[in-house]
Amino acid sequence: MFWCRIGSGIREIRAHKLRSFLSLFCVMIGVCSLILTLSFMEGLFESYSVMMRELGGLNKITIFNDDVPESQRFFRGIAPQCNLEDVHALSSFKPEVIRVSPEISLDTVITRNGKVFRGKALGCTPEIFEVERVQEDKGRLLKSFDIESSGNVIFLGALAYRDLFSPRESIEGSFVNVNGIPFEVVGKSKYYKVYPEEEEDPYGGSLPKKNKIVYIPLTTVRRKLTSKNDLTSIQIQIRDITQIRETVKAIENIMKITHKGIHNFNIETLEEYVRQFEKIKKGFMIAGFSIGGITLVIGGIGIMNLMLASITERIREIGVRKALGAWDSDIFIQFISESIMLSVLGGGLGLILSIYLIDLLKKIIVEYPPILNYSTLVIGFSFSIIMGVLAGIYPALKATYLDPIEALRYE
Amino acid sequence: MPLIEFKKVSKIYKMGSERIKALDEVSFLIEEGDSIAIRGSSGSGKSTIMHLLGFLDQPSSGSIQFEGTEFSSLNSRERAVIRSEKIGFVFQSFNLLPRLSVLENTLLPYVYQRHPESKVLERAHTALNKVGMGNRLNHLPNQLSGGQKQRAAIARALLNNPKIILADEPTGNLDSKTAAMILEIFESLHHEGRTIVLVTHDPLVAGHCHRQMIVKDGKIESMELR
Numbered sequence: 001m002f003w004c005r006i007g008s009g010i011r012e013i014r015a016h017k018l019r020s021f022l023s024l025f026c027v028m029i030g031v032c033s034l035i036l037t038l039s040f041m042e043g044l045f046e047s048y049s050v051m052m053r054e055l056g057g058l059n060k061i062t063i064f065n066d067d068v069p070e071s072q073r074f075f076r077g078i079a080p081q082c083n084l085e086d087v088h089a090l091s092s093f094k095p096e097v098i099r100v101s102p103e104i105s106l107d108t109v110i111t112r113n114g115k116v117f118r119g120k121a122l123g124c125t126p127e128i129f130e131v132e133r134v135q136e137d138k139g140r141l142l143k144s145f146d147i148e149s150s151g152n153v154i155f156l157g158a159l160a161y162r163d164l165f166s167p168r169e170s171i172e173g174s175f176v177n178v179n180g181i182p183f184e185v186v187g188k189s190k191y192y193k194v195y196p197e198e199e200e201d202p203y204g205g206s207l208p209k210k211n212k213i214v215y216i217p218l219t220t221v222r223r224k225l226t227s228k229n230d231l232t233s234i235q236i237q238i239r240d241i242t243q244i245r246e247t248v249k250a251i252e253n254i255m256k257i258t259h260k261g262i263h264n265f266n267i268e269t270l271e272e273y274v275r276q277f278e279k280i281k282k283g284f285m286i287a288g289f290s291i292g293g294i295t296l297v298i299g300g301i302g303i304m305n306l307m308l309a310s311i312t313e314r315i316r317e318i319g320v321r322k323a324l325g326a327w328d329s330d331i332f333i334q335f336i337s338e339s340i341m342l343s344v345l346g347g348g349l350g351l352i353l354s355i356y357l358i359d360l361l362k363k364i365i366v367e368y369p370p371i372l373n374y375s376t377l378v379i380g381f382s383f384s385i386i387m388g389v390l391a392g393i394y395p396a397l398k399a400t401y402l403d404p405i406e407a408l409r410y411e
Numbered sequence: 412m413p414l415i416e417f418k419k420v421s422k423i424y425k426m427g428s429e430r431i432k433a434l435d436e437v438s439f440l441i442e443e444g445d446s447i448a449i450r451g452s453s454g455s456g457k458s459t460i461m462h463l464l465g466f467l468d469q470p471s472s473g474s475i476q477f478e479g480t481e482f483s484s485l486n487s488r489e490r491a492v493i494r495s496e497k498i499g500f501v502f503q504s505f506n507l508l509p510r511l512s513v514l515e516n517t518l519l520p521y522v523y524q525r526h527p528e529s530k531v532l533e534r535a536h537t538a539l540n541k542v543g544m545g546n547r548l549n550h551l552p553n554q555l556s557g558g559q560k561q562r563a564a565i566a567r568a569l570l571n572n573p574k575i576i577l578a579d580e581p582t583g584n585l586d587s588k589t590a591a592m593i594l595e596i597f598e599s600l601h602h603e604g605r606t607i608v609l610v611t612h613d614p615l616v617a618g619h620c621h622r623q624m625i626v627k628d629g630k631i632e633s634m635e636l637r
Contacts (some may be wrong), residue, residue: 011510057416320506323467324567325495325523327488408502 011339012310013345019306020342025329026302027346027384028261028353034292035354035380036361039370041288042283047368048277051194056132059241061248063234063255064357066266068233076363079262081230084293086258091252096247098237100126104221105232110154110214112176121154121178121214124222131235132210139187142215146186150219154183156211158191159204178216181224198367206367243273296383300391303342307335307395311392319407332400339392340385347384351377412479414574415441415464420473422459433459435629441608443574446601448609448617451626458579460626461610463594465498465577466490478574497566498537499561501511503580505541505560507552513539513563514548518568531570538566547631558589565596575606594619 013020052058063086068076082385104123117339122128137158146153154176156164164176171185204211220227221315238247248267255265256395311318318331358372431494434456451457462468462476466482477493485493485554487588491600494500507516515534521527528534539545552560561581563614568576578597582590598619601607609620617623623635 015510297416316504316506317508320490320500320508321519321523322504323500324520325491325493325521327491330523405462408467410507 001337002167004102009334012314012338012350013040014341016306016310021358023165023178023299023302023306023342024346025347027296027299027387028297028350029352030292030295030297030387031347031380031384033295033359034383035350035372035376036294036357037353038367038376038379039287039358039372041284042095042373042376043371044284044368045281046371047194051206052270052274054133054194055236055270056208056235058244058274059238060131060270061238061244061251062268063236063251064262064266064268065230065232068262068264072262072264075260075262075388078260079264080259082232082234082265083230083258086255087142087231087234089254089258090234090251093250096239096243096250098239099130101125101131101235101237102218102231103233104218104226104228104230105123105127106225106379108178108214108225109170110160110176110178113172113191115164117160117212117214119157119212121216123216123223123225124219125218127237128215132239134189134210134215137190137347141187142217146217147219150217150223152181152183152220152224153186153217154178156188158189158211159202160202160212160214162200163187163203178214179225183216193365195369197362198371212283219319244269252306269272270367291376292383296387299343300347300387301385303339303346303388303391304395306342307339307392308392308398310338311335311395315402315407315410318402322404324400325406328400333398335396336389336392339358339395343384343388343391347388348379348403350384353379357405414443414478415429416474416476417460417463418476419476420463420470420475422456422463422468423471426493427432430562432629433465434470437626437629437631438473439550439617439624439631439634441606443573443606444601445611446597446607446621448611448620448623449626450611450614450617450623452453452612455608455626457626458630459629461579461608464575465500465610478591492525495520495525496571497574499565499571499573499576501561501564501568501576501578502579503583505552505557505564505584507560507563507567511554512549513544513566514552514553516552517566517570519567524571528571530536534570534572538569539563540576541569542566544580556589557585559593560584561589561593562596565593565600569600575608576600576629577608579610580612581609582613583609589617 028340038067063082065081068079084102088099090097091100102125106121106123109118122127124142125147126142128142142153142155142238161171165171171188174185175182176185188212191200192207198205236251240245255264259265321331354371358370417426417437419436419438420434421432421436423431424431433488437460439589449460459468463470469482477497508519514535517539518531521531536545539548542558542563542565545558547555555563560620582593585593594616597607597609607620609616611617618637621637625632625635
């Protein structure tokens with residue numbers, strides 16, 4: 001019995017092909033634009049969270065040397081820079097601090113067989129690979145025995161390898177000159193990128209810092225490459241990001257003790273970025289849902305218009321159906337199901353269209369490409385059904401409350 | 412017990428501030444197996460009687476009983492059930508649904524049956540054969556002549572095996588030759604024992620019925636036997 005009614009609805013849609021197509025088109029565009037907007041937002045959020053992760057994650061805190069503040073200018077002479085004493089003190093702050101990575105940053109010129117690479121070398125300990133999430137692509141990372149023996153070993157970032165080696169050349173047993181001193185290459189890192197379709201480029205793409213750097217044991221740098229003993233920065237991995245403010249406070253206190261109370265350091269977290277991003281995200285959500293919502297409303301108006309026209313044409317039919325014993329509810333169900341059918345058809349077409357479009361756009365748009373989630377499709381489709389119901393209620397009620405006598409007389 | 416009894420039934424329409432008395436205390440009986448023509452000029456009140464007989468409208472005062480059931484005791488759903496089970500409608504303009512085939516149009520009352528009977532296809536075929544449309548099952552209404560449309564509409568009215576067939580100017584849109592054929596069908600249905608009510612302005616058409624009820628100005632002017 002239900003199918004009898006659906007059947008007549010499908011015939012109505014087919015009988016007015018252009019009119020139905022125009023309404024379906026509205027719904028299709030509506031659903032498609034909602035899904036596209038949500039997918040672009042999803043892509044934006046995903047790219048951002050990949051970037052955050054590749055930069056070391058939220059649980060990374062960086063301490064830099066800073067000028068002595070004006071109020072403490074008399075202590076300028078005795079103010080220590082970041083040093084291993086700080087590292088030692090920070091390491092003992094357990095369990096909040098998981099790892100401490102001391103770093104000396106150094107401008108270097110690296111050469112090999114006439115090829116040159118200019119960039120930052122980082123004197124470091126194995127901790128840095130954990131803190132910055134760097135992995136070997138070939139060979140191995142720096143190990144603690146490299147630090148203890150202050151060996152002439154170097155771990156190359158992807159761009160340094162690219163500049164110093166021929167493509168696919170093995171690093172095994174190869175040496176490079178760092179500021180004129182030979183170093184053995186023990187490994188190279190993979191190329192890091194944020195966007196899945198991103199191509200490798202000579203400037204490091206979306207993560208230039210991470211791709212450009214080379215790593216040398218801290219002890220080696222201090223003995224053989226620089227006369228300065230001080231650290232450039234200290235990176236700290238903490239346990240609990242929900243406690244980040246308290247932990248930063250505690251770290252500041254520790255640093256003040258080791259720095260004789262002089263505040264010549266700067267503590268940086270990614271928290272501020274995150275807070276800004278949350279704001280942007282909220283804006284995007286509102287904008288996205290408004291755009292999608294408005295287009296869907298337009299689709300709904302299209303359906304309502306079609307239904308009203310269709311009912312005016314079928315007033316007699318409604319009269320006949322009532323004379324033949326249709327209840328008010330039968331008439332209501334007949335027309336609301338026709339409206340839902342239109343929106344489901346339009347919604348379905350919208351889903352298919354958006355799947356193809358997103359597939360296409362993914363190939364064209366490299367940065368912040370859209371990401372299609374299963375849940376987005378579900379949201380888009382349910383929106384179209386809800387809209388079909390809402391757009392159908394008024395026309396269906398209008399049909400339901402027609403006076404059968406008037407309806408049968410209608411010319 | 413009469414099939415239908417009208418007791419002092421009045422119907423008053425309000426047109427703005429004006430009150431128009433379409434029916435004025437009309438009383439009559441229709442027995443089972445009756446064949447009656449309700450005749451009158453336009454505006455006489457015959458259509459109002461027809462709508463009341465078909466449970467499509469409600470009286471302003473008076474009592475209508477169908478097989479002893481008082482009209483006013485029924486809600487709109489129960490009235491719809493009576494329309495579906497006991498009354499077969501035939502209209503002047505046929506009122507076939509344009510997108511449905513002859514067979515589907517005939518099956519339409521089945522959609523709204525609350526206690527669906529079995530063998531509905533068989534019954535549809537029987538009804539269509541009876542009116543001589545058994546060979547046009549899959550035609551659409553716009554592929555049929557006027558007479559054929561009315562035959563299909565009669566078959567539709569017969570599907571649920573109703574107690575009474577209400578025909579409102581069934582030959583009004585047909586030429587006289589076709590009209591005669593349609594009236595023949597009504598006569599043969601009457602001979603089968605069905606109750607037929609024809610509403611018409613045409614004395615020739617009314618003459619095919621057993622009784623004629625002549626309506627004028629909302630009142631029954633006369634009741635004639637053939």
